[in-house]
Amino acid sequence: MKRNILVVLLFWLLILQACGQNKENQTAKKMGKNFEVKKTEQEWQHCLSPEQYRVLRLKGTERAFTGKFYKHNEKGIYICAGCGNELFKSETKFDSGTGWPSYYDAIPGAVVLETDYSYGMIRTEVLCAKCGGHLGHVFDDGPQPTGLRYCINSVSLDFKKQ
Numbered sequence: 001m002k003r004n005i006l007v008v009l010l011f012w013l014l015i016l017q018a019c020g021q022n023k024e025n026q027t028a029k030k031m032g033k034n035f036e037v038k039k040t041e042q043e044w045q046h047c048l049s050p051e052q053y054r055v056l057r058l059k060g061t062e063r064a065f066t067g068k069f070y071k072h073n074e075k076g077i078y079i080c081a082g083c084g085n086e087l088f089k090s091e092t093k094f095d096s097g098t099g100w101p102s103y104y105d106a107i108p109g110a111v112v113l114e115t116d117y118s119y120g121m122i123r124t125e126v127l128c129a130k131c132g133g134h135l136g137h138v139f140d141d142g143p144q145p146t147g148l149r150y151c152i153n154s155v156s157l158d159f160k161k162q
């Protein structure tokens with residue numbers, strides 16, 4: 001009888017431990033893989049603003065219509081706020097009406113795509129190919145010539161004027 005209680009207790013301990021691994025840890029681990037620019041979470045926290053860290057490293061989303069590049073129409077190149085990688089050309093930016101800067105194409109090789117199952121949806125996540133930073137998502141309801149809509153957080157971006 002005592003042994004049974006012990007087994008049940010051990011079982012619950014295992015479950016509690018599994019639940020205790022929070023999402024941030026899992027995200028950090030997953031993002032540490034195979035990217036050219038590698039930093040510890042502490043280093044990222046040090047070199048990014050809290051909002052940049054929340055979006056780029058913890059896969060957060062900025063509030064719609066609040067980002068600095070939503071209504072931005074200058075000529076130049078949008079780069080990764082985490083590592084400076086050139087991501088999107090201003091010629092491919094369009095007004096999607098969604099509240100986030102939107103592009104119909106990325107610079108070749110600049111981003112990698114991953115399937116994202118969070119929040120009960122199946123979406124395609126867009127990551128910086130150099131540092132693995134979370135940029136946003138890509139949808140297939142964009143304009144020609146690609147038909148794609150890269151829906152990107154302003155806070156993940158910086159801008160190089162041409």
Ligand SMILES: [Zn+2]
Binds near residue numbers: 080082084085131
């Ligand atoms: Zn990057």
